[in-house]
């Protein structure tokens with residue numbers, strides 16, 4: 761397991777839980793607006809964030825009774841060969857688990873869901889499927905696998921959310937309408953306004969949408985996903 765960092769306390773990453781967030785290192789995609797480039801590109805690794813499993817599980821043992829959950833994010837956690845064993849070890853210590861994924865590995869996701877190893881899953885929807893190559897920075901993105909992961913989650917019975925980081929240059933009403941078609945039937949869908957972390961894979965190319973545009977996109981999405989909302993923002997009631 762390649763651990764690229766640990767946030768010792770989060771009240772936001774795992775809904776309704778007091779958790780820590782563990783960052784796995786490595787990803788199959790290269791989203792140009794990725795704000796965690798140090799977890800994706802080997803020439804940007806933060807050596808000080810790297811952590812052995814023993815240290816991580818030692819931390820979890822010390823926090824038993826204080827934290828109730830572990831959010832696993834990346835990078836892309838499912839790229840790790842031993843992810844299932846890693847999650848089992850976390851659960852054996854009594855923690856609930858939230859998993860973030862980009863949806864590229866439905867075979868692994870299926871195994872994790874079948875074994876009820878996670879209590880919540882958050883899956884990124886980068887764009888409509890036609891826009892995945894531009895949004896993910898890879899020539900041949902695994903769109904069939906993305907679609908398969910969407911269907912798996914919808915039919916899993918395990919709480920999940922879809923979420924899209926909205927970028928002015930990538931997302932318009934047509935794209936959002938196509939995303940809404942793709943995830944129709946989902947209970948939770950969040951639009952997250954892009955923010956420049958200062959550590960993007962490609963600096964200076966992308967910008968946040970205006971509040972007005974974000975609201976317009978939310979209205980489009982809500983025609984198919986009525987509970988969609990803006991994370992951290994006001995919900996339009998109409």
Ligand code: SF4
Pocket residue numbers: 787788789790791793794795796800834835836862896
């Ligand atoms: S934003 Fe894209 S490149 Fe960055 S970790 Fe997520 S899927 Fe990987």
